[in-house]
Every structure is written in structure tokens, then in C-alpha cells.
Amino acid sequence: MGKIATREAYGLALAEFGETYKDLIVLDADLSKSTKTDTFKKKFPERFFNAGIAEASMITTAAGLATCGKTVFASSFAMFAAGRAFEQIRNSIGYPNLNVKIGATHAGISVGEDGASHQCLEDIGIMRTIPNMVIINPADATESILAVEAAIKHHGPVYLRFGRLAVPEIFDRATYKFELGKGVELEAGTDATIVATGLMVPEALEAKKILAESGINARVINIHTIKPIDKDILIKAASETGAIVTAEEHNNIGGLGSAVAEVLAENCPVPMRRVGTQDKFGKSGKPAILLEEYGLTAKNIAKQVEEVIKLKK
Amino acid sequence: MDKNRVRELKIMANKIRKDALTAVYSASSGHPGGSLSIADVLSVLYFEVMNVDPKNPKKEDRDRFVLSKGHCSPALYATLAERGFFPVADIATFRKADSYLQGHPDMKGVPGVDMSTGSLGQGICAANGMALAGKIDNKDYRVYSILGDGELEEGQVWEAAMFAAHYKLDNLTAFVDFNGLQIDGDIDKVMSPLPIDEKFKAFNWHVIVTDAHDPEKLYDAICEAKATKGKPTVIIMKSVKGKGVSFMENQAGWHGNAPNEEQYNQAISELDAQIKELEVEA
Secondary structure (H helix, E strand, C coil), X not given: CCEEEHHHXXXXXXXXXXXXXXXXXXEECXXXXXXXXXXXXXXXXXXEEECCCCHHHHHHHHHHHHHCCCEEEEEEEHHXXXXXXXXXXXXXXXXXXXXXXXXXXXXXXXXXXXXXXXCECCXXXXXXXXXXXXXXXXXXHHHHHHHHHHHHXXXXXXXXXXXXXXXXXXXXXXXXXXXXXXXXXXXXXXXXXXEECCCHHHHHHHHHHHHHHXXXXXXXXXXXXXXXXCHHHHHHHHHHHCCEEEECCCCCCCCHHHHHHHHHHHHCCCCEXXXXXXXXXXXXXXXXXXXXXXXXXXXXXHHHHHHHHHCCX | CCHHHHHHHHHHHHHHHHHHHHHHHHHCCCCHHHHHHCHHHHHHHHHHHCCCCCCCCCCCCCCEEEECCHHHXXXXXXXXXXXXXXXXXXXXXXXXXXXXXXXXXXXXXXXXXXXXXXXXXXXXXXXXXXXXXXXXXXXXCCEEEEEECHHHHCHHHHHHHHHHHHCCXXXXXXXXXXXXXXXXXXXXXXXXXXXXXXXXXXXXXXXXXXXXXXXXXXXHHHHHXXXXXXXXXXXXXXXXXXXXXXXXXXXXXXXXXXXXXXXXXXXXXXXXXXXXXXXXXX
16 A cells, blocks of 8 residues: 555545536635646536635635535635635535535645645634534545545535645555544554544554553544544543543644543543644644654654553543 | 506515514614615515515525625515515514524525525625526526625625636626615725726626616616626616615614614604505506
């Protein structure tokens, strides 16, 4: 299995499902070469529309198309889709509960050289606060394609978060079961649980290996759907392993870590640590170096697990 | 347009005004001024022009309407009620916690509302989406949207203008309720969006300037818009905010304030008198 960016898989998914779903319309805001919506554009040029560098217009136009029975994907970088057009998403898609999927690419710090203005570390947080919004952060190409399909089948707003960076392929499309809203236990474990999403899933798996060397048996859970989050799998993990470390390519305020903390604080409070970008803006640099610098690594996850285990009752 | 028909549309516009004021008065909340200024165009659209069916509010090939200046929901609700989408008696439940008549248009709960609006600048973009869907599907339906003149200060309106012209949405007709007033005062004193006609022309729209309170002129403008191919049309309607109620006319203060009992009664009797005058003309 090789490496492929989830944004790449997003583009392939749109082109694939565009065949079956004839009412699928795709909008972009002058970033189709980067978001990969141009894969769909090349195949179905009559169903692709560029809104230009005008994200508010793109999002609200998508809403209007949806009122006429279209299934609409609207894409841009996460910063501009979720960030700039937040109010349009909230008022024109979320509130009327319209069938628009926001395909946001270039999420997180792995955007790399473009730097802080383009590295969205807030999008999961702000999208979570919108009622009716489903949020999916796929970990690899297979999960991305299945997530797009699930989004199409779900009637209502969906926020899909993809990355720029090529990532390892983890799941096999022939056998992997993707169920919207259901967490996936990738590895069994008893001493602590690592709950990861997106780009941090392979890091979580690697962290488990590092911890095994010290005799720590960590469970690994993949949360692809951050909203609605799978409370059962989290509560089970907390009650059975007694310690949780979350990991996301996002601020540790508002995203997966906060979502997990909300569930556990109310149902099964256990010691927790949240691996994320620690409420800092990003910066320019090679993605691998940035991920290391901001602690988004297997090594750091393993370190946090060792810390949190000490606090177990 | 036949003189009788013009008269009927004027009468309906005044009924819309009455109902809109009833909504705001019953709620002690809402936006009368801008509701009164668009009563005539709503009368022409819903009672003369638009292909809609109150018994089938979501019929696929219907004409669409988006109130981009969503705060004037009293006028839209009044129009929809009079047109038969829901009971006129329900108007008095406007903005109450147990009512479906939300303060700003709610497509989920109000029959006949094609898009939820309220946040300025967004409705016109949604209208673009509807018009685009019509082009994609090769449908004949038309899309109408009313903007406020203050609303033109929102940048998103100009994103919409670019988009509509770029995609040649000639099935879209926008209206600007040019009453010259916004909450904080005269639009040219707060943040001048003038010249409105030149701006839309520069954005490659077909522009018509007409009188907001003349049903015949409005109808002719709408027909001209229909006949204009290859570009969207904006009909800039010179209007009077608070039209029809003597003490509300041209007052910025009546943008978002509800009349008290005395004011409401006076307004209703003024409108009743105007209706009577029109009926007598017949």
C-alpha cells in the first residue's frame, strides 16, 4: 500500500459517484486544481461550476441549488470554506438543513509551506457548534471515498475534512466497513486508549507499537465521524482502559479532544490528554518538520499515554 | 395592463400592507417600513406573474421567490397568506414562540417560502443557485428576489452579481427596494451604495429603473426582464419606506419598530380608506 493524499481520494470519489448520482453538482472557489474537484470537472463539465474567489457566494449558491433537489458539494481550503463562509454555512445550510456537503481540503498544519493563514486548525471546532452538521475527518484514501459516499447518502449538511499531504493507505476498500457515526476499534488494548482522527490515525497505530516496547498495551480507536460522535465506543474505552489520549491535526480546543472530553466528563470521567496544536497558529515549513514541532507525532502520543497512565485511579 | 387589473393589484397591495402591520403589531416586534415599501411588487408577483400553486407549494416547476431582505417577512407572509398558502388568521401569531411564522422567512416551517433568509446578502446568492438549477435542468421557471438598498452594502451581493452575469442567469430577476433609508439613516449618509444602476450595469446586468408603487410599470419591467436574454435583470424600484401609512412614510425610525395600538388603528384606517377609494373607482 502506498501513500495518497485524502484530497486526491476526494476528487476520485466525486468522479466515481458522479456517474451513479446524476443530481450531483460540484462547486469550487478557484481551487479546483488543489481541492481536486477538477477530477469531477473533467468528467462532468456540465455539472461543475466555479464560483471564483468568492466563498460566501459559493456556499449560498450551493444552498440554492440544494433547494431544487441537487446534491451539492462545495469545496475550498478548510480555512476559507469553514472559516470565511462560516455564517453562510450556519444560516443558509445548517439552519434550513439543506443537502450541501462542504468538501474542505488543506485542513491542518500539514498544508506546510503556505503557512499560518492557510493552516486551518479551528474548523472542526466551529463546525461542531452548528446544529444538523455532520463532520467527517477521514484517515486515508479508502475512508475518504467511503465518507463521500456516506455523505451523499445522508440527507443534510456534511462537513468533510481532507488533507494536502500524502498519507499511508490503512484500509482496504474490499473489506473495510464505514458506518457514519460509528468509531472503529483498530487495535485492542487494556492499559489506555488512543482516540485519533484523520492524519493522526497512522501516528496512533505507530504510538501503540512504541508503547508495546515498554509493555503498555494501548487500544486504538479511529473516530472518523466527529459529529455525531460514537459515545458508546468512547465510554466503553474509558471504563475498560481508564485513560484516554486524543490526537488530531487541529487545535486541542474545540475539536476531537473537546468532543471526547464532553462525552467522558458526563458519562465516565477518566484522566485525559489531548494531542493537538496547543492553541498556537501554524507556520511555514515542510509538513514533516511542522508535525514534529507541533507534537503531532507517534512519539508524542506515546509520551502522553505514559503520562496519563500515571494518573489512573 | 387593464385598468381594472391595476386597481385590483393596488387593492391587494394594501391588503398586504394591512396584514403585514397586523403581524408586527401582534408581535410588538418586526419591520414595518420596508414591508410596506415592497407590498406592490409582491402583489404583482404573486397575483399576476408567478406560477405558484398554494395547494402544492413545492411543485417542481414553480417560479421561485427569495426575500433577500428577509427582515420584511411580514410582507412576504401577508402575501403568501392572501394567496392561500396558509390562513390569514395565522398572521397574528407572527414571532410567537408557538408559531410557525418565524421572525425571518423559514423554509422549513412556512408553506410557500422557497429559502430561509434574514442574514443580508445571502438570499440573492441562493436565488442564483435556483436559477442555475433551472439552467442545468432546462426548465422554464423564473426566479425572483428582492434586495434592500442598504443590503447592497454587503459584499456578498456583488459576489452574487458577478456570478449571475458570468453564468448568464437570464431566468433571474432581482429587485432593489430603493427607499433610500436604512436603520442608521439615509443610505447615502451611512455608507452610500450609489449609483445603484451604474453598479449593476458595470456588473453586466440589464438594468431597469421604475416606480415601486405602480403595478403597471412593475409588470412591464418584469416582462422586459423575461424578454432579456443572456443577462440577468435588476429592477430598481424607487420606493417610499412605510408607503401607505402617513406617519411611517420616509421615516428611518419605522425600519424595525412596532406600532402601538393607537398607531396601528390609525394605520389600518388609512389603508382601509385607500382600499375603499380604489373600490369606488371601479
